[in-house]
Amino acid sequence: MTRPTTARSLVLVVTTALAAAALAVPAQAHHRGSAGSPPVVTPRAETPVLHDDDAGGNADADDPAIWRNAAAPGRSLVIATAKEGGLRVYDLDARPVQSIAAPPAAGPDDAPGRFNNVDLVQGLRLSTGRADLAVTSDRGHDRLRFYRIDRDRPGGPLTDVTDPAAPAVFSRDQAEVNDQRTAYGLATWTDPASGTSFALVSRRERTSITLLELLPAAGGKVTYRTVRTLDLPATFRLPDGTSWAPCGEPGELPQVEGMVVDPANGTLYAGQEDIGIWRLRADLTGTPRLVDKVREYGVPGVYDEETEECTPGADPGFGGTRISSDVEGLTLLTESDGDGYLLASSQGDNTFAAYDRELADHNEYEGGFRVAPASAALDGSEECDGAAALNAPLGAKYPHGLLVVQDGHDAPGDGDRPATNFKFVDLGLVLTALDD
Template sequence: MRSFLVTARTAALATALTAMVAIAPASASTSTSAPVSASGARELPAVTARAETPALHDDEAGGNADADDPAIWRNAADPGRSLVIATAKEGGLRVYDLDARPVQSIPAPPPAAPDDAPGRFNNVDLVNGLRLPSGRADLAVTTDRGHDRLRVYRIERSRSGGPLTDITDPAAPAVFSANQDEINDQRTAYGLATWTDRATGRSYALVSRRERTSVALLELTPTTGGKVTYRKIRTLDLPDSFRLPNGTSWTPCAEPGALPQVEGMVVDPASGMLYAGQEDVGIWRMRADLTGAPKLVDTVREYGVPATYDEPSDECVPGADPGFGGTRLAADVEGLTLLTEPDGDGYVLASSQGDNTFAVYDRELADHNEYEAGFRVTASSAALDGSEECDGAAVLNAPLGRKYPNGLLVVQDGHDTPADADRDTTGFKFVDLGHVMSAIDD
């Protein structure tokens, strides 16, 4: 989610952090950046969307639906009938076909009581082949921020009534909160990445906490009745303040009481590494089992910039930029997704929300996740715009029938146009992955 934080958009890459944090080798941070235009914007290659979902409106008339995070499910039996499953916050879940047409709409759960927080689906990811009493099944897992829980849906493409069926165990516990009062404070389950350990076959969800630096590891477990629940294995807290090269300490500006949160996350199953976007800090790499020391792969340009929270404007007013930040990411760091290639190579893609671009990093640890390229998703016509202030992204490098034989990239658009009067309008854009790969390779 695009934060209210406003900070400067310039700086060079950070060279030091707190002593408690391990830093990625310098080669991860010294690639030549893209040219900068006279306006200060990076001159990156552009790709255009092939399709877009119907607009969502975050108001009462629109069901408080606000596009956030997508996932791509491949129908192995008929790739052309694959699906995009996406969150719409209080609007619940939306399911689309490859023409970006709605297939199913699932409402978020109601409040536990009239004065309690309503359901709010934040992020979504997939689990392939979880063993249930009835056999193996593909699942969509989402964070319900409103109730501080995960919700789990079985995917069956040809099921009457829609492909998703809720199989969440009613007794599934809150992820972070001890009681309903804490749930109503909404420091609850936020970002999400699923992961199946190749060594054990066990499946997990990594869940971040809103307005906190915590990431929790949950094991997904089926019940004898065919539902799915989870249990917490461990929690890791990322830093909330950082030692700068000039010896001063820096804490990202936020609303009073809030800490720099994580949202976008993805796990590389080949290496067992989790990549996590701490929105106002940068991209971390750590073991997906949350053991060992995290390493900061790259930082946002605003890293190290002092700022003061201004309550009347609900914004952070930046001070002078000391020049310790990165060159490729503009806060917030948002949607992270993994682009794998058949030869074992591939990339980690990150949404640089502050400048409407996407940053591409090598997934190989031997290359220290070196920055490779960047691109934008821009308008192809007056009726089909690009992506601005992107919250979530998903990529699948596999043939998806005649529509997307080269694979698919789906990105959230935080400002869908043409806008509808003063309504907040969002949606998702579908991009031919072949065009993205050409842009990366140029």
């Protein structure tokens, strides 16, 4: 169900698809794959495993963000979502620093809190002064949650500063919240011209992306207001003249999760999971452009209600060649000269694709890599949901910067219990792999 517009909210509907690194790095830490396969990099550390079951606290690793401590880079933090497990904060050794529970359900029959994606805002003006914030999408309550970052605060670096009166992002009432077509993917953006900070939030099982202006509230709290909403396409005209939509459960539309904003030009990149990567203005004006398609684009499918899976038909050959659905985990890798890459997690083949950030080059594909096991005890990344890169020195452990990626299948496993965590990769290895 679509949320009604207000006087301050405009819905734009798109109905068709449009068409530091110079530091030396150890050569043995990355290598090229076999013929036809991408280069391989290996992680240096991993966080403790999370289990998505009653015994593990229903914690499921999803999306990370890297906060750099400018005064002491070696004491920087990784802040990550654990869905119903709330938030986790790690140091650069991947050791837990703080755990924050997701908010409880509003009532006995209501959905509990569930933190999906996280991003950072630096120097947001609050009623009590400026502060760095971690912002997370609470899918369970259809809200954004805000946490002030104070590295040396007793009890942990994060403090909840969410305005209790912050509104639902998409839902009109608790019944709609419980349907869980709620706040899902998340990216933050600060407009350099005005200094205003925003969050861009996608909607689960829908194609919507909404722009929220972040606002100070009383007592150092944070709230937001809707500026405008845009709907990406749900059906697509194929080159043979037929109409196509990706297979899914009845009533579900192709959703967006992975998103990131390039601060150099105010460009939003959004991964529509079964479609590809869109490029559009972060203020949600103008016309979106489809930068790349997943391999499965255009493949027909039939949903089986008994197995809850789709049976694909013959591939007509209209898809891309570099990413496989789902496409998630978008992040930016910025180089010292201002250039760099858009990185995207290609869940279908457990790789990462890199695209040039130059709009004039139409975000040309620059290569890819895979995060592979470093040892029997330190595995790689599979079906990566979220990723974050920071190309800045982070003390002695990561002098070339850091890439953090979610691992959807941590190994060695623990029987039949779902096991996930985050891998820490020396960013210098990634730059070297992409430059080879």
